[in-house]
Amino acid sequence: MEPDPTVTDPQLYKILFENDRVRVLRYTDKPGDRTKPHAHPDSVLITLSKFQRRLTVGDRTVDVEKSPHEVIWNAAQTHVGENTGTTDTDVIFVELK
Amino acid sequence: MEPDPTVTDPQLYKILFENDRVRVLRYTDKPGDRTKPHAHPDSVLITLSKFQRRLTVGDRTVDVEKSPHEVIWNAAQTHVGENTGTTDTDVIFVELK
Numbered sequence: 394m395e396p397d398p399t400v401t402d403p404q405l406y407k408i409l410f411e412n413d414r415v416r417v418l419r420y421t422d423k424p425g426d427r428t429k430p431h432a433h434p435d436s437v438l439i440t441l442s443k444f445q446r447r448l449t450v451g452d453r454t455v456d457v458e459k460s461p462h463e464v465i466w467n468a469a470q471t472h473v474g475e476n477t478g479t480t481d482t483d484v485i486f487v488e489l490k
Numbered sequence: 491m492e493p494d495p496t497v498t499d500p501q502l503y504k505i506l507f508e509n510d511r512v513r514v515l516r517y518t519d520k521p522g523d524r525t526k527p528h529a530h531p532d533s534v535l536i537t538l539s540k541f542q543r544r545l546t547v548g549d550r551t552v553d554v555e556k557s558p559h560e561v562i563w564n565a566a567q568t569h570v571g572e573n574t575g576t577t578d579t580d581v582i583f584v585e586l587k
Contacts, residue, residue, distance in 0.1 A: 409561045414586055415534055417561050437512055437584050439536050441559055462538055464506045464514050464582065485561065487534050487584045489511055 394432035394469065401429040409485070418486040426482075427475040437487040438465040445478030491529035491566065498526040506582070515583040523579075524572040534584040535562040542575030 399406045399418065405428060410417040422428075440463045448455050450472045458478070459465075467486075476482050495503045496515065502525060507514040519525075537560045545552050547569045555575075556562075564583075573579050 410534070410563060412563060414532055415563075415584075417534060435511055437507070437514060439582055439584075462582075466507060466509060466512075485536055485559075487536075489586070 394434050394471075396429070396431050396471075398428065398431035398433065401431045414490055416488045416490070418488065420482065420484045420486060422476050422482045424476050424479055424481070428473055430471060430473050432469070432471040433467060433486065433488055434469045435489045436467045436469075437489075438467055439463070439485045439487070440465070440483070441485065442481055442483035444476065444480050444482040446482060447475045447477045449473040449475075491531050491568075493526070493528050493568075495525065495528035495530065498528045511587055513585045513587070515585065517579065517581045517583060519573050519579045521573050521576055521578070525570055527568060527570050529566070529568040530564060530583065530585055531566045532586045533564045533566075534586075535564055536560070536582045536584070537562070537580070538582065539578055539580035541573065541577050541579040543579060544572045544574045546570040546572075 405422050407419045409419050440459045443460050445458045502519050504516045506516050537556045540557050542555045
């Protein structure tokens with residue numbers, strides 16, 4: 394899906410694995426970091442750190458607070474994410490093809 | 491796929507999430523624990539702990555040693571796993587449908 398987060402924010406997203414069924418990304422940032430608008434297909438997120446973020450999807454803004462080792466289903470979407478907390482974000486995205 | 495690990499080893503596998511595209515399992519065990527034979531579809535594994543295991547797939551046996559936050563592709567297979575180390579295993583399976 395476009396725009397691809399590994400293109401819009403290559404300093405924040407790394408590709409860990411890819412085949413014909415999935416692409417696995419690791420997203421890491423620091424407090425105050427903010428992504429450019431980007432899209433994910435249907436994905437499973439696994440949190441590795443505790444963090445607080447503000448997500449903007451279209452005209453909706455939502456503040457989330459997560460703990461390590463949570464599993465979150467994200468239906469395909471375009472969004473912006475901003476680290477609004479005091480800890481680094483560390484997340485694995487399993488993007489489905 | 492059968493036999494389902496949440497049926498063969500319900501004390502080791504917990505279902506964290508399920509929809510029409512994925513089933514997400516968390517597997518945790520202690521040194522010396524051994525699963526019954528069970529099957530996974532194509533899956534992405536995310537390790538949460540450091541561990542050593544012996545995997546038996548058909549007549550092949552392989553010893554693996556993993557660190558936290560590794561990502562591993564597992565093509566559909568039937569196997570037995572045994573914790574051969576001194577630390578607990580903690581893994582998330584994202585099973586693809």
